[in-house]
Structure formats: C-alpha cells, structure tokens
Amino acid sequence: MPLPQWLIENAKDGSLLLLVPAGKFLAGENPPFAVELPAYYLGIHPVTNGQYMRFMKATGHRKPDNSFYETKSTHPVTDVSWEDAQAYCKWAGLRLPSELEWEKGSRGVDGREYPWGKEWDEKKCRNSENKKSETTASVWSYPKGSSLWGHYQMSGNVWEWCVDAWESGAYGRYKAGDLTMPKASSGASRVLRGGSWGNDGLDYFRCACRVHGGPGIRFGYFGFRVARTLTT
Numbered sequence: 001m002p003l004p005q006w007l008i009e010n011a012k013d014g015s016l017l018l019l020v021p022a023g024k025f026l027a028g029e030n031p032p033f034a035v036e037l038p039a040y041y042l043g044i045h046p047v048t049n050g051q052y053m054r055f056m057k058a059t060g061h062r063k064p065d066n067s068f069y070e071t072k073s074t075h076p077v078t079d080v081s082w083e084d085a086q087a088y089c090k091w092a093g094l095r096l097p098s099e100l101e102w103e104k105g106s107r108g109v110d111g112r113e114y115p116w117g118k119e120w121d122e123k124k125c126r127n128s129e130n131k132k133s134e135t136t137a138s139v140w141s142y143p144k145g146s147s148l149w150g151h152y153q154m155s156g157n158v159w160e161w162c163v164d165a166w167e168s169g170a171y172g173r174y175k176a177g178d179l180t181m182p183k184a185s186s187g188a189s190r191v192l193r194g195g196s197w198g199n200d201g202l203d204y205f206r207c208a209c210r211v212h213g214g215p216g217i218r219f220g221y222f223g224f225r226v227a228r229t230l231t232t
Contacts, residue, residue, distance in 0.1 A: 004019055010094060012091070013054060013092040014054070015051065015094065015226050017043050017226065018041065018043075018044050018149055019040075020039065020041070020101070020104055025037070025107060025108065027100060027103055028171045035104075040227055042097055042226075043226040044150065044151055045139035046225045047076065047088065047224055047226060048074055048075060048076060049076070049077050052080070059091055064078060064079040064218070075137065076153075076157055076158045078223050079220055080218055080224070082214075082217075094228050095163065096162055096226070097163065098181060102154075102160065105147060106154035106155070106207040107147070113207065114155055114207060116145050120202035120205070124142055125142050125157065126141065126142060127156050127196075127199055128197065128200040135220065141153070141157075155206075156197065157196065158197070159192040159193065159211065160194045160222075162190065164182060165181070165185075166188065166189040166190060167182035193210065196221035197221070198220070198221045199221075
C-alpha cells in the first residue's frame with residue numbers, strides 16, 4: 001500500500017492540508033492521557049477571507065459580519081458561525097475537525113502546552129499583547145509558532161470551530177476510552193479551540209484549552225480550519 005502524501009491541495013477551495021499521522025498522542029490535562037487516532041488531514045492554516053469569497057461567489061452564501069473581508073484576503077475569515085463553517089465545508093468537500101483531531105494537530109504527541117513547546121511566548125502567535133492597532137494577521141504569520149506537524153496558528157489569530165457539540169465532561173469519557181462524539185441537540189453549543197487576536201494571558205492559547213459558543217454566533221474572534229478523512 002503506498003504511503004499517504006504529506007501535503008495535499010483541495011481543488012475546490014485551494015486549501016492546503018497536512019497529514020497528521022495515525023497513532024497515540026497526549027490529550028487533556030491534570031494529567032494528560034493517551035488517545036489513539038487514525039491518520040487524517042488538517043488545514044495548514046485557517047480558512048482565509050479569499051477562500052471564503054470564492055465560496056460566496058459560487059454559492060451565494062451570506063458574507064461575514066464585517067466590512068474588511070474583501071481587503072484582507074490572506075487573513076483568516078472571521079465573523080462566521082459554526083453553521084457558516086459547515087456550509088463552507090459541504091461546498092468544499094471537506095469537514096470540520098473533531099476537537100481531538102484539532103488538539104493532536106496543535107499538540108503533537110508529547111503533551112506540550114503550546115504548539116511550539118512547553119513555555120508561553122507571546123511573540124509566537126497573534127494575541128492582544130502584540131497586535132498593536134490591528135486585529136487578525138495573515139495566516140502565514142508567526143511561522144515559529146507552528147505545530148510539530150507544520151500547521152500555522154494553532155494558537156492565536158482566531159478561535160477555530162470544531163465539529164463537536166460541547167460537553168463539559170467529554171474528556172472524562174475520552175480518558176476512559178470512549179471516543180464517541182457528544183450527541184448534539186438542535187442549537188447545542190459547539191467547541192472552539194486555539195485563542196484569538198483579542199485574548200491576553202497565556203491560558204487561552206494552550207493546546208488543551210476548550211471553550212464553546214452557539215452554532216449561530218458570528219463574532220470577530222471566530223474562524224475555522226478544515227479537515228479531511230484519509231482515504232486509501
């Protein structure tokens with residue numbers, strides 16, 4: 001069987017996706033615990049305004065709730081809801097990552113606190129302490145803050161929607177070996193990961209930090225990253 005490609009491009013939306021290999025990684029905290037996932041692809045950076053405009057042009061989908069998306073084509077799209085992100089993924093033939101996939105993409109295999117290592121470094125991601133008069137940054141910014149696998153901005157710039165419904169105790173089940181996703185009722189909150197340009201302090205940018213928001217919320221801190229199941 002041929003080995004999977006390390007880097008692929010999705011023709012529909014131009015997303016570049018990096019392989020996250022199969023195997024165990026350390027998830028959660030106090031203490032971290034081992035979780036085994038199959039291989040999958042994860043977007044090398046968050047979906048950009050330019051990519052989102054391509055989606056809007058093709059489908060007539062509503063625009064983000066801001067006035068600058070057309071002038072910042074290489075910045076991550078913001079002011080989009082989980083529902084918007086799902087519509088984009090359906091059009092592109094991709095999907096949102098699960099939060100365990102997101103965490104492995106961010107954290108690598110060794111239980112590190114941040115994508116780049118154990119110690120907080122505000123210079124390695126976009127946050128409220130270094131944004132100056134700006135908000136988001138180009139998705140290719142902060143290369144020294146990339147994850148083990150090479151993914152950009154798994155900390156900072158924008159909070160990223162995951163596919164999962166929010167369950168406060170989900171990691172207790174995962175630790176016990178039950179990796180099934182929480183069941184989602186209509187309107188259930190959805191998981192967001194990664195921290196954003198509007199946050200300060202080191203806690204929000206940890207690989208294990210979990211927050212949530214309603215699926216229809218559109219906010220200037222929120223964006224998303226795509227994923228794809230590995231096919232053989």
